[in-house]
Structures are given as C-alpha cells and as structure tokens.
Amino acid sequence: MAALDRSFFEALDQADPLSSFRARFDLPGDRVFLNGNSLGAPPKSTWNRLARLVGQDWRDDMNSGWWKHGWLDLPRTVGDRIGRLVGAGPGQVVVGESTSVNLFKLLCGALRSSTRRTVLTDSGNFPSDLYIADGIAAHVHPDARVRRVPAPDLLDALDDDVAVVMLSHADYRTAEILPMKEINERAHAAGALVLWDLSHSAGVLPLALDADGADLAVGCGYKYLNGGPGAPGYMYVASRLLPGFEQPITGWLGHADPFAFEAEYRPDPGVGRLTTGCPPLLSLVALDEGVALAGEADPGMVRAKSTALTGWLIELTTGRLGPLSVEVPTPADPARRGGHVALRHPAAERLARGLAAHGIAVEFRSPELLRLAPSPLFNRYVDVWDAVAVLERLLTSEHRSLTYGVAGG
C-alpha cells in the first residue's frame, strides 16, 4: 500500500472523475472551505446570470420581465430542477421563501389534513424546525402537541394520534442519516404522514422521494446546492397529496390566476398553491445556477466521492488525532453517514479559530463540536489531508498545554 502522505491524496485528486467541477466555482486559491454545508461556494456562472438579470433583463424590460423572461415560472422550473436531484417527478417541488417559512406551510397543511393532533419529531432535530412546530402548536393549532423523542425511539412512538412525523434526513451535527423509506412505510402503516427536512442531504447524497414513498419535504438552497447566502428554500408535496393540500399563507402568487385579481382566493391546482408572494428573484436565479451545476454531476459519483472524503476524514482523524482526545460522533458506516464529519473536542472553538488562521474554514457548533464538510463538487482530497495535518499540529500544542500548562495555541 502507498504511504499515507499528501502525494497519496494528490493522486486521488488526479483520478477524481468529478475534479473538473472545481473550476466551475469561484474560489480563493489560498483557502480551503470545509463548511459548504453551511454555505456553498459561488458557481462562476452565477455571476453571468446576475449580470444578465440586472444589467439586461430587469433594466430593459422592467416589470414585463415577469412574463417575457419567465420569472413568474421560475419557482416551478427551479423546483423541477431540484426535483431531479431529490428523486421527485415534475410538478411536485417549488421554490418558496426561507426553509422555516416553507416548513411552517407544510406542517400546517399536514395538520389540517388530519384529525390527529400529534407532531412527532426527533428531539435532536434542527432547532429552527422544532421552534416552527412549537409555534404552530402555540398559534395555529392549539389542540396540537409536538412530541420530541430521541431518534432511536421514533418508530416506537408512532401511535394513533400522530398526524405527521417531522424529521431531518441527515442530522445537522453528526450527519447521521435516517432510513427514509423504512420510516415512511412505518409511518404510513400507522396512519401518519412524514415531513422530511432535506437541508443536509440534497446535493450531496442521492434521494428518491417518489420511490421511497415520501409525502412532504422541505430543504434549503444555500448548502450543497450552492445557491448563495440565504438562498430561498423549496417544498415538495407528493402529487397524490397535492390536490387537497391547503397551506395557510394564501397570497396572490398561490392563486390559480394571480393577475385576474379575483375577489376570492382560489388555489393553483398544482404545486403553485404552496407559494405566496413574489420570489426574491436575484436570490432565485443564483439558486438556479447552483442547482443546475449540481444537476450536471452524476449522483452516484457525487455520493462515492462524498463518502470517500468523509471516510478519509474519519480514518485520518481516528488514526492520527484519536490519541489527542478527538472523538468522532459521525457514523463510521458510510451508508448511515451524510456529507460531513463531526469531531468532538473540548477545545473545539479554539481549534476552529486555529484552522481559520491557517486558511481552513470549518464550522464550530457550541459547545465542543467541529463540523468538516467536504463538498464533492469543489473540495479536493488534499483538502482533507491538509485540514487533518493542521488539526494535528494544533492539537499537539493543545495537548502539550493541557498536559504541561503551556498557554494554548
């Protein structure tokens, strides 16, 4: 076996069938971003698209651009593009507003469609998702209750009052993946719907919403979809549920005929009924560019590179950093692992700053977690090597300071 050194990882990059994607992003040469799960990098095409939108279409056509340039259709056309990434047939995905607003709409709609009153969720779910569910119970459905249970106990908690199970597909801290198909089947057998948050999954691992019998899903546009800061999120409602699906924020663009200015709201027959107001177009075209770029990559290759990158992160960390008190809460089994790796260490915050000082951006999650997310489209194998090498130096110094009382680096 080859020696495990930097040149070994350079060789992996040489052989990487996705290596050409890196040049499609605008990246500073002197930095390594391992936080694309928080905010992805700018595709170079985003710039051209914005130039056309602002300097040409908006300038020359003003308001008529909504029709002439298809702006009004864009939430649906980008939605269908996202649908191809998440295994959803056309007409089931639409881009909306922020992920949390989108979640609010679908969760309200799910409760409205049922006489059951429990929202069952993972107690470790992303806090905003939990807040949104609690807000619905406090403001919209005062007879509903949100039941938080640890992920391993979810299936046992399915009882005949559960209207909807609300889950993140990949855990935002550990990247652990929940078995979507199995949970959908078990929930359906118990008479419940499932609402998935795909924020940490879409774009980095293959999803098969239709094939796995998914009901409802939301997801974020600014992580592995590289849609830009605060990119709008998207909603999925399976076509079998769409006709009767009612969400509460009934604005004009969700109307069947928005520009008829009818006196009464009449929902769009399709996925448009999930939308409300004018989409933030500059952010929406940027999302479109990110999604289009992701759509060019073979999903199997993306997943293979992602698990290889995270696998090397875990192997190097365990082998070289384990003696320095670093734990890895992320599953070692690639089948259960999403796109990032979490490392646990008491000095995590200081380590994140130290890595940043060496040009390596990772995410710190209080109190002692680091998240390292190699984005398969723009990260390289050497990025993983370099990050672990710097971490090892920082940790050795930490370790010395802890052991011998020297001031930490």
Add this chain to the structure above:
Amino acid sequence: MAALDRSFFEALDQADPLSSFRARFDLPGDRVFLNGNSLGAPPKSTWNRLARLVGQDWRDDMNSGWWKHGWLDLPRTVGDRIGRLVGAGPGQVVVGESTSVNLFKLLCGALRSSTRRTVLTDSGNFPSDLYIADGIAAHVHPDARVRRVPAPDLLDALDDDVAVVMLSHADYRTAEILPMKEINERAHAAGALVLWDLSHSAGVLPLALDADGADLAVGCGYKYLNGGPGAPGYMYVASRLLPGFEQPITGWLGHADPFAFEAEYRPDPGVGRLTTGCPPLLSLVALDEGVALAGEADPGMVRAKSTALTGWLIELTTGRLGPLSVEVPTPADPARRGGHVALRHPAAERLARGLAAHGIAVEFRSPELLRLAPSPLFNRYVDVWDAVAVLERLLTSEHRSLTYGVAGG
C-alpha cells in the same frame, strides 16, 4: 403663459432639483418606464454591491460573512433605513420575506393580541391582502371574520368587535390615499389596531408612521424603493407594541440567540422577533441600494415632483384625451393622490400594447384601467408629455375605428 408643448416640459426638467438622480439609474435610452410602481428601475450602485457580495465577500469569506460583513444584521439595518423613509424611529422596521408573508405575520399577531375577532378591511384592498386575511380566518383563527366594506364606509363600520383595521395607504388602482392619522385615531378610539400596507406609498410620498400613531405596517421593496424583482418586503411594529407582539412563524432567526441552538424558542426582544429564516441576501443587498438611493432625496422635493408629474398627467389627459372617452378615476386633489394616475378606457389593454410598441411602458389592469406611474427619481417631465402624445395618437385611431368601423390599431 408658455405654450404647452414638449419644450415646456423640457424646461421643467431643466429646473428639476431632482434631475441628477436619473443618472444614478441604469435605464435604456430609448424607452420610457411609467410602471415604476410595479417594478422600479435598477440603481447603478446595485451592480457594484452585488459584485462585491458575490465576487468578494461570499467568495472569500463564505459562511463567516454572516458576521464579518454584517449579513445577519442587514434585515434590521435596511429596516432602519426604510424606517427613515416612512417616519419610523429605529428598531421598529425589519426586512422579512414577501409582503404577503409579512402581512400574514402581523395580522396573526394583531389577532393574537386581542379578544376581538373582526378584521375590518377595504373591499377594494389589494387582492393578496384580502386573500391573506381570509387565509388566516380559514386556517389560524377560525373564530375570526374578515369584514370587507367600501373605503368610504370604513370608519362607520368600526364596532367593538374590530380587532384590527387592515388597509392599503394608497389604492393600487386609483392611487387614492387614505387619511392615516385620522383613521389611526378613530380606530384607537374604538379600541382597534390599524395595519397599513405601504406598498404604493413608501418612497414616493412622505409618511410619518410614528407621528401619525401607526401601530403596524408592511410594504413592498420593489416599487418606488427600486429594490429589484421580488425584493423582500418589510414590517413595522410600533415600539410600544413590540414587547408583547407574537407572530406565529417562529424560526431560528427570530430567536433571541439563534446560534445558541436552545431547545425552546425565545423571541428576540426587539424587531428581530418578526423574522424567521435566513434573508435572501442577494435580493436584500439590492433592496438596500434602492433604499439608500431613495434616502438621499429630500422627501418634500420627491413629493412635490411626484404631484407635479401626476398633476400634469391628469391635466394633459383631461384636456386632450377627455374628448376621446378617457376617464381619470385618480383624485384631482393632490393631497388625496398617491404616486400614479389611473386612466379608464374600454380599449385599455390595446392602448397599453400600443404604448409599449412606442417604447412607453405602462401597466394594464383588467378590464379597462391603465396605470401610469412617473417615478420622481428617474422619470422626467417630458416622459409625461411623450406618453400623453402617443396616447392621443392611439386614441384618435381607436376613436376613428369605433366611429367608422376601421380596424383598431
């Protein structure tokens, strides 16, 4: 008196103290846009701001830009900038998502704060506002009722069940302005709150929310604020109401400490509690540029130019087009008139197309309304002259065809 010809209007442009603002916008030289009340024009600075955001801040700093470049604060800083345009002191205005989502939040919050159950509104209010109110009555507060009455009957309809009066300050069709201060006072005397939609007012006429005793307001960013297609809207909650104000879409960015990832939602003590998820940053910085540019102009001069432009539109129309069956439903009294002029003619749709063929963009509202909105910051007096001149030619041809049966132009 000087002859009323094009050179007279050229002279008005020469004397216009706001004329230098036109060069701050990116406008095609061969067209006249009189639909800035639908979508304003792109400020030239928007382009530079986007270049810095995408090509520099996002690229170089990725996720850390949320702190390093103040992205997280931007909904509040742009909100305060808008506050200065609408007469609201700092800490009461925040940029949110679409106007309709923002309206949903504030109207839900108003109903939550009261035991009364009626939402009183103008039956001629903008349809999306009516739809949102009806959606709340259908989904969130099933015991609430939305009572639509014609604007002139509003004050008489104030009874002891009215929780909130929901109104557009300037009518989206006729530009008629409602007396904000008087309505606030009458509603308060009757124990009700007032929620204003400022979409057709902000940026084109002076507003004094604080001084006029306003409670709640929303508004849109893409009209006279020139924030770009689908620019996010904003919310105002008077500081006296803010502490107890609860809106239902309780996402993480409305939390007092979003990145502490606390188990329970705890609203931001200030205006941040009105927000939900990540703002669509590309659209938000574009809004900031539009708002900043509007903030450079003296509000009195803006209003004076606006009423002069709409006054000339009405005078020319009445004098020259009146015999051609054009009616003007917009108030002749400048004090009661917002930023645009509505013309009524049975062939309105054909006239709008005819104007467009001559490079003059106006808005058609089915079935027989044209809206002409001269934006004081980028429109000229000659634009008004040219539009009426083309309209006269089109109408003469229409008139001939109606009278003698010749095919209409």
